[in-house]
Amino acid sequence: MMRKIIHVDMDAFFASVEQHDNPKLRGKPVIVGGLSGRGVVSTCSYEARKYGVHSAMPMYMAKTLCPHGVFLPVRFQRYREVSEKVFDILYSVTDIVEPLSIDEAYLDVTDIDKNPEDIAKEIKEKVYMTTGLTVSAGVSYNKFLAKIASDWNKPDGLMVITEDMVPDILRPLSVSKVYGIGKKSSERLKKIGVEKVDDLLKLSQDELRNIFGKYGKEIYDRIRGIDSRPVETYRETKSIGKETTLKKDTSDVDLLLKYLRGFANIVSSELKSEGLYCRTVTVKIKTSNFIVHTRSRTLNEYIDLPDDIYSVAESIFKEAKIIQPVRLIGLSVSNLSAIKIKQLSLFDLDVKRNLKIDKIVYDVNKKLGGHFVKRGSDM
Structure with missing residues (x-):
């Protein structure tokens, strides 16, 4: 039997929530993220994307590209409230839901005796009626193609990819679109x-x-349209991280620390979106002679705040005393746990809906998305 998979992805989620809550922002370029000079963009509205702004971009760069934009801080509690409503709708359709981030998920509706396109339409309608927000949905017979479909007509899109469409859909795509x-x-x-x-x-x-x-x-x-990966109702996350290869090798410590600050913000966002805390912080550096230096530090307590993560990363970086110019820098966190009761639930759904937390005691976990993480990630 050919599977029926739906991928749903909220459109510019954080920015859309802000525009919904403040109608005066509708139609304006809204940019959500860390507002300090070292902050990064968590997400931005489609109006802002026209100016080249995108998630994970340093905030100072976004302000240069779109100086007339509306810049807002991240309101995680509000986004989680909206996310809970969205996931309630998804779980009302099927128990086979794989959350990728706070605003993105796969559903396996193979066993539902109903046209999957109609199911996707109903999800979109219910989400809009409940939250006032749009969601894009993709329908196909595997996860890879469903994701391609949901990206096809954003925002507020709905696309179905059938087996006979695969060659024409996939052939023109950039290889970067291949999972x-x-x-x-x-x-x-x-x-x-x-x-x-x-x-x-x-x-x-x-x-x-x-x-x-x-x-x-x-x-x-x-690339031939074959993907047997199942929709997983629980996916263990062992680490969350971000790294980048620099356009030019550098020994500029301030610049490298800015990258670590940005990565700390991104990693913190992903932790928060999944209700997780970390205990180990790792900094990865590749120098101009292609030698990779990896340094980790395990703490006595769990953390999730960007300033705390950055503080540890900064200390690790400075203690490493790298002499050669740096060509790649990265930051990751591991030793993950939902150890604090208030963070035990990703969406505060019932036990059945909470990624089988009752079976695993939620020791370690995975969105978004994502992205935004990337779930993995907010987006």
């Missing part, structure tokens, strides 16, 4: 003249294995 191909892999493929899925389809399975290692077979299948 499992990140920025680095995309750049590596570009160097050998592979930029579109159509180019990727010309490579043999062995050639893809040489490029992607053990994941070569998965990529080979995925």
